[in-house]
Amino acid sequence: MASNINANNIDGAFPIAGQDNDSQGFRDNFTNIKTNFNNAKTEIEDLQTKVVLKSALTGTSLDNAGAGALISDFELRDMSETRVSKGTTSGTVTLNYTEGSYVTATTSGSIALAFSNFPASGKFGTIKLEIDVANVAHTLTLPSAVSIGIASLMGINSNTRVITFDEIGKYIFEFSTDDQGTTIAVSDITRNRSIVEQRTPANIGQAGDKAGLLVVDAAYIYVCTGTYDGSTVIWKRATLSAY
Numbered sequence: 067m068a069s070n071i072n073a074n075n076i077d078g079a080f081p082i083a084g085q086d087n088d089s090q091g092f093r094d095n096f097t098n099i100k101t102n103f104n105n106a107k108t109e110i111e112d113l114q115t116k117v118v119l120k121s122a123l124t125g126t127s128l129d130n131a132g133a134g135a136l137i138s139d140f141e142l143r144d145m146s147e148t149r150v151s152k153g154t155t156s157g158t159v160t161l162n163y164t165e166g167s168y169v170t171a172t173t174s175g176s177i178a179l180a181f182s183n184f185p186a187s188g189k190f191g192t193i194k195l196e197i198d199v200a201n202v203a204h205t206l207t208l209p210s211a212v213s214i215g216i217a218s219l220m221g222i223n224s225n226t227r228v229i230t231f232d233e234i235g236k237y238i239f240e241f242s243t244d245d246q247g248t249t250i251a252v253s254d255i256t257r258n259r260s261i262v263e264q265r266t267p268a269n270i271g272q273a274g275d276k277a278g279l280l281v282v283d284a285a286y287i288y289v290c291t292g293t294y295d296g297s298t299v300i301w302k303r304a305t306l307s308a309y
Contacts, residue, residue, distance in 0.1 A: 070105040072098070156204075161193050161241070170196045173204040180209055184247040192242040194255075199231045206231075212241065214251035223274035225294075269299040282306070 075098040081087035114123060122128035148166030152159055156175030164183040171177065177197070185191040197206060206229040208216065216222060221230045231237065240253045266283045267275070271294040279290040285306060292300040 069109060071102045071109070072105075073102070076102070154200075161195060163191055163193055167192065168194050168196070170198070172198040173200050176203075176205045176207070178207040178209075179212075181211070181241070181247050181250065184243050187246045187248070188244065190242065190244045192240060195239045195241070196236055197239070198236045199234050202231055202234060204231070205229060206239075208252065209250075211243075211247055212250045212252050214249060216252055217276075219252065219254050220257045224276065225273050267301045269301050270294070270297055271300045275300060 076095055077091065080091045080095060118130050118132075119128060147168050150162075150166040150169045152169060152171035154172040154174045156173060156177055158178050158180055159171055160180040160182055161169050162182045163185070179195070181193075208227045208229070210227070212227070216227070217224055219229060221232065222228070223230070236256070237254070238256045240255050241250050242253075243250045263279070263281045264283065265281055266286075267281050267288055267290075271290065273294055275290050275294040277290055277292050277300075281288040281290070281301075286303040287306055288301050288303045290300055291302055292298060294300065
């Protein structure tokens with residue numbers, strides 16, 4: 067914005083030495099100086115509430131919240147993301163986007179995920195979960211909004227949306243959305259997707275089995291031909307030949 071401070075309305079040559087000077091000239095100068103001080107005060111206070119600062123102003127705490135303002139055409143270097151620790155926990159764990167985009171948790175039991183405060187629809191947001199599985203009996207349940215990429219996650223039961231883990235340790239999942247969390251995509255970024263499982267399936271299968279799933283054991287490769295219903299034979303097998 068253009069400044070309202072006007073340095074030209076102050077007569078720097080007044081009063082003139084060696085002669086009588088009209089007191090109105092003093093009044094005009096003082097009035098204009100006061101007006102400029104008021105304008106400066108208003109503009110400085112406006113800047114204090116709106117500018118991005120490297121450190122807090124004296125007597126204040128630093129707050130560079132941009133309220134959704136656009137930042138463009140910058141080169142980023144040496145940037146970091148806020149890490150949010152949920153500690154050792156179980157039950158429902160909510161990933162709040164406004165708290166930070168990298169969340170850690172250690173399981174003390176099975177966990178069910180929930181999400182809150184994703185960016186408004188039409189804007190993209192992503193959040194990562196680093197989960198330290200302390201016991202293979204602990205599972206991770208995804209909410210129904212997580213619907214993109216879920217089918218091929220390692221250890222997922224597509225019917226119950228429950229992920230099981232073969233080993234204890236740390237796993238990282240990334241969740242992203244552009245419609246405020248109505249539809250969320252998931253990616254397991256620490257393990258391969260479960261294109262082929264290693265087990266010997268029963269003919270009628272098990273919960274989560276569906277057409278196209280491949281399973282191998284030491285002697286056979288199995289192809290799932292349908293969706294598990296508890297009674298229909300859905301698995302076909304072929305012998306593996308040594309070369």
